[in-house]
Amino acid sequence: WPTTSPYTNVKTRAEQIEAEYDYVIIGGGTSGLTVGDRLSENGKYSVLAIEYGYFDTQTGMNPKRMFNITSKPQPGLNDRTFPVGIGCVVGGSSCVNGQVFLRGTKEEYNAWETLGGGNSTWNWEGLLPYFKKGITLSPPEPVQAKNYNITYDMAYWGTTSKIFGTFGTNYLQPYIKVLYNAMKNMPGIAVPVDSGAGEPGLYWYPISQDPIKYERSYARSGHWDDLNRGNYEMLVGAKVTNILFDGTTATGVTFTSRNSSDTPPAQVKARRQVILAAGAVHTPQILMRSGIGPSPLLKDADIPVLVDLPGVGSNFQDHSYIRNIAYSWGTTPTDSDLDLELFNKPRDIIAARAPGGGAPSLAAMIGLPVVTPDKYEALAQAYESQDPAAYLPSNYEETQIEGYKQQQKVWAKLMRSTNPVFLEIMLHGPGGAIQNLHCMSRGTILMDPKDPDGEMQVDYRAASNPVDVDVMVEMIKFMRRYMTTGDLAQYEAKESLPGSNIITDSELAAWAKEQIIPSVYHPIGTAAKMPREWGGVVDEDLQVYGTTNLTIIDASIMPTIVGATTSMTVYAVAEKAADIIKARTGWD
Numbered sequence: 048w049p050t051t052s053p054y055t056n057v058k059t060r061a062e063q064i065e066a067e068y069d070y071v072i073i074g075g076g077t078s079g080l081t082v083g084d085r086l087s088e089n090g091k092y093s094v095l096a097i098e099y100g101y102f103d104t105q106t107g108m109n110p111k112r113m114f115n116i117t118s119k120p121q122p123g124l125n126d127r128t129f130p131v132g133i134g135c136v137v138g139g140s141s142c143v144n145g146q147v148f149l150r151g152t153k154e155e156y157n158a159w160e161t162l163g164g165g166n167s168t169w170n171w172e173g174l175l176p177y178f179k180k181g182i183t184l185s186p187p188e189p190v191q192a193k194n195y196n197i198t199y200d201m202a203y204w205g206t207t208s209k210i211f212g213t214f215g216t217n218y219l220q221p222y223i224k225v226l227y228n229a230m231k232n233m234p235g236i237a238v239p240v241d242s243g244a245g246e247p248g249l250y251w252y253p254i255s256q257d258p259i260k261y262e263r264s265y266a267r268s269g270h271w272d273d274l275n276r277g278n279y280e281m282l283v284g285a286k287v288t289n290i291l292f293d294g295t296t297a298t299g300v301t302f303t304s305r306n307s308s309d310t311p312p313a314q315v316k317a318r319r320q321v322i323l324a325a326g327a328v329h330t331p332q333i334l335m336r337s338g339i340g341p342s343p344l345l346k347d348a349d350i351p352v353l354v355d356l357p358g359v360g361s362n363f364q365d366h367s368y369i370r371n372i373a374y375s376w377g378t379t380p381t382d383s384d385l386d387l388e389l390f391n392k393p394r395d396i397i398a399a400r401a402p403g404g405g406a407p408s409l410a411a412m413i414g415l416p417v418v419t420p421d422k423y424e425a426l427a428q429a430y431e432s433q434d435p436a437a438y439l440p441s442n443y444e445e446t447q448i449e450g451y452k453q454q455q456k457v458w459a460k461l462m463r464s465t466n467p468v469f470l471e472i473m474l475h476g477p478g479g480a481i482q483n484l485h486c487m488s489r490g491t492i493l494m495d496p497k498d499p500d501g502e503m504q505v506d507y508r509a510a511s512n513p514v515d516v517d518v519m520v521e522m523i524k525f526m527r528r529y530m531t532t533g534d535l536a537q538y539e540a541k542e543s544l545p546g547s548n549i550i551t552d553s554e555l556a557a558w559a560k561e562q563i564i565p566s567v568y569h570p571i572g573t574a575a576k577m578p579r580e581w582g583g584v585v586d587e588d589l590q591v592y593g594t595t596n597l598t599i600i601d602a603s604i605m606p607t608i609v610g611a612t613t614s615m616t617v618y619a620v621a622e623k624a625a626d627i628i629k630a631r632t633g634w635d
């Protein structure tokens with residue numbers, strides 16, 4: 048390692064590339080490769096993607112394919128630190144991710160429209176065509192659909208993209224349908240026709256998997272491997288340090304070799320557009336290194352200020368979770384129609400005898416009024432009555448406080464709606480992980496002014512807003528109700544974590560602070576698409592304020608996080624971004 052690639056248009060040295068391309072994309076990850084594919088598809092324009100990682104024949108989470116970053120200690124979580132998972136390989140985080148393939152709900156995307164300040168097309172209706180363009184759904188096998196009563200609706204999916212959603216076929220599970228039915232019968236739980244319908248509820252969902260090869264479907268397999276276009280090149284093992292400007296017009300980038308410190312920095316020019324796709328952790332670094340960011344920090348780092356944009360590196364959000372609300376069954380349930388004889392056979396025999404018939408993945412995605420019918424109103428009231436600045440980083444400027452105030456307004460309303468997904472439970476029980484998908488705390492990802500090219504300082508500021516712990520307490524109580532009342536009561540499950548001695552809200556909160564992990568590897572928001580007077584970094588066309596020819600297309604542009612794993616939304620955003628860039632730069 049580094050692994051060499053089989054493609055002649057993958058370059059490993061600065062002298063192998065041209066001096067100038069029409070489009071230069073920083074980051075050959077999920078969003079970067081999607082847009083690179085679209086901008087090179089008519090063959091008329093030259094495109095270069097510059098990627099810090101290398102080609103790898105394997106995929107999946109592994110230190111050699113990930114950045115090595117540890118978060119700052121989290122005072123809200125008893126000063127614990129956490130690994131910051133980000134892919135650094137061709138394909139980016141889509142090459143290492145968990146392949147859970149979900150999208151958010153309608154009101155979560157409509158919040159982006161409200162936070163756009165007027166005339167925004169960043170809403171459910173505006174994004175649905177791009178979910179369809181971006182993802183092909185491979186329907187479940189008929190036997191599987193019948194076994195598990197899987198419904199789907201192709202109105203929410205496309206058929207042309209080479210990024211695939213496929214219903215996985217796990218081995219037969221002894222009680223997955225018991226869990227399904229028990230959750231379905233919990234008060235307020237809906238069963239939408241499709242996980243892609245923009246609705247919360249209980250669903251079997253696809254994973255990002257090729258339906259034929261049964262391998263990971265990701266940005267490289269879908270947007271690079273079969274292309275082999277003469278007008279599309281990739282430079283790997285190269286770190287972009289900063290963007291070049293003529294005045295405030297982006298004209299190219301400077302990069303260094305990732306491995307050899309004795310190679311001098313090199314430059315490449317972009318005739319039409321520089322496209323920033325380095326992900327929510329490193330996009331802010333490249334902006335700041337280029338003089339775009341909070342001016343006090345830039346001055347500390349001795350970087351001349353090109354555009355004072357305080358929002359760069361702020362507004363950081365992720366999902367948070369508790370790994371295990373742990374139970375053991377009193378009596379283990381079994382599905383009434385399960386073929387027990389088959390089930391007890393070794394796994395390979397089961398797989399051979401039930402081709403396509405195993406259970407796909409199952410999730411319960413639940414709005415706050417369903418999580419806590421008694422408390423959601425009080426939680427929403429407590430949240431909306433907060434002084435917006437009370438729990439924000441102390442260096443937030445007025446525009447940023449105003450932006451958070453707008454978010455607070457939107458989200459206090461959405462805490463009262465059943466549509467946005469606050470709680471996610473992947474059902475394979477008993478018990479299991481609970482995820483809070485809408486934290487109100489806001490973190491920062493900032494450059495170390497003493498070492499601007501060193502790793503970014505990632506501060507989740509988890510639980511800095513107390514409402515997040517209060518919400519997590521209600522999620523624990525929901526899991527307790529699910530496991531011990533209703534359909535599952537008969538199985539007399541015993542709780543070992545938090546345990547029967549942890550009862551009151553304050554006991555649960557103290558336990559939660561010991562347990563919460565502030566990231567599901569879904570960082571977003573650090574170059575948010577919001578009005579500049581609300582602390583935004585990019586406009587509705589994803590152009591960086593105060594500049595021309597510079598567009599951001601990655602997860603950092605999301606103003607607020609969606610109640611779903613993030614990759615599918617990143618693909619849809621990138622598809623929309625490609626159309627915006629084409630229209631703006633006269634692509635035909």
Ligand SMILES: Cc1cc2nc3c(=O)[nH]c(=O)nc-3n(C[C@H](O)[C@H](O)[C@H](O)COP(=O)(O)OP(=O)(O)OC[C@H]3O[C@@H](n4cnc5c(N)ncnc54)[C@H](O)[C@@H]3O)c2cc1C
Pocket residue numbers: 073074075076077078079097098099100108132133134135136137138139140141143144145146147148149285286287288324325326327329330333567568569570601602603612613614615617
């Ligand atoms: C471990 C893990 C598990 C996840 N699980 C899921 C899941 O199950 N389901 C899901 O939907 N989502 C999941 N996600 C999240 C999802 O994959 C990401 O939200 C999405 O891929 C981000 O896309 P992006 O384009 O913003 O960034 P990335 O795909 O991360 O791309 C950014 C690229 O830029 C490169 N880069 C960074 N800095 C530089 C530089 N200076 N110069 C050149 N290149 C640079 C990086 O190496 C990287 O390849 C997971 C992520 C991780 C890391």
